[in-house]
Amino acid sequence: MNWIEICVHTSQEATEAVSYILQDLGGDGVSIEDPEVLHREWDNWYGEIIELSPDDYPQEGVRVKAYLSSLACPDADAFVAQVKQRLEDLRSAGFDVGPAAVTTQEVNESAWADEWKKYYKPIRVTDRIVIKPHWETHEPASADERVIELDPGMAFGTGTHPTTVLSIRLLEKYLQPQQRVIDVGCGSGVLSIVAGKLGAGPVLALDLDPVAVEKAQENIAINGLSAQVTAKEGDLLKGVADTAEVVVANILAEIILKFVHDLPRVLVPGGVFIASGIIEEKRELVEEALTMMGLEVMETIHQDGWVAIAAKKW
Known part of the structure; x- marks a missing residue:
């Protein structure tokens, strides 16, 4: 029309x-x-x-x-x-x-x-990670650089929000090659793709919204990771039988509190949970809930009033 x-x-x-x-x-x-x-x-x-x-x-x-x-x-x-x-x-x-x-x-x-696409340009999120709209061009600055190609669509972010940046920083620090990853509330799939580009083993991307799952699948394919990263519908960690060395969730604190009880079941010993999307005022609530589940808070990082937490299961 x-x-x-x-x-x-x-x-x-x-x-x-x-x-x-x-x-x-x-x-x-x-x-x-x-x-x-x-x-x-x-x-x-x-x-x-x-x-x-x-x-x-x-x-x-x-x-x-x-x-x-x-x-x-x-x-x-x-x-x-x-x-x-x-x-x-x-x-x-x-x-x-x-x-x-x-x-x-x-x-x-x-x-x-x-029309909105003209406002989005490649952006360096960390020293190693660049997020590039797939319709733009970008020349990597080094062989170690990981370029994430993203078509967010009009309904999803481009991966440059502070909560996403914080998640990526913690993924870079704690994720080891070949480790399994579960991305809870994957949205456009950016964190799952970052994990795949950093050398993760099988990555499971979950979202309750079928539109998000479809968009994540498209972005995973754009990045050539379809054999490594699987996106499917899921209600947080309900019914998830997989276990992982890393679970990441960039969603609101109130939603994180709804599934912290599943983390000890899903994380293997020594596994790390990366939680973002938390405003400063909710940080203590999330930390207390993680501690109650037997996880140890190792680190919190901050940007523009947002907080990301890394917690370990011993």
Whole structure:
């Protein structure tokens, strides 16, 4: 299906009013391109957009865009005329509506769905690990570098969130070649792929979401690890008969607490549990639960208010 994009170049003052007009006239969702974000200080940046290009924003003012399906809006010219009249009404009421320029273009749905990809670039997570969107190119800096190719899709992260970075740092430190790994809540499969690239033996990637499992399988194949890493649906560690030297989970503390009782069963003696996705305020809760299960907390590392824990079963 194709969509019609209605774009209004207006002032910052009129942004909210113009957004309301577009939605009131039937626009299905509104996006705002404000160059102010290019200069903003992100004090608590937990997203994964790596690059914002000035070319995507107006030099002055704001662009407000709304989208209508071509079926719902057979007469784009009539819609534009309505928008222009409402803008003139705003001007008459004393609003500074800026240029008030209205333009339209037809957007193909498949092209639109891929538009987000241009913001993601290769990024070095550790000295050895680089995460690269599979549509980008990257030349390894050394023979020891491990390049993780990822197509996260619009529903999953690109592997550069602090919780993922912390998990990768601990995997690098504790995972030994040929050790078995279980990745609980695998998402796009990035940690399972990292484990495979670091030389792990069989890796089992589990997620309750079938969409996540499908995406993980695609990423595992992209990295040539289908024979080494298996992704399948699973509810945490319920019913898992496999044992492993390393279990990793990058999920919320509340979810980790739901399956800590399974860790002594799944981890072999000397095995390590790597837990991430934990906010600082929940760290002690997780550490206490692990200790109660007979695991020894060996290390905690921190980044941007997030914590990752390495605990060992003796």
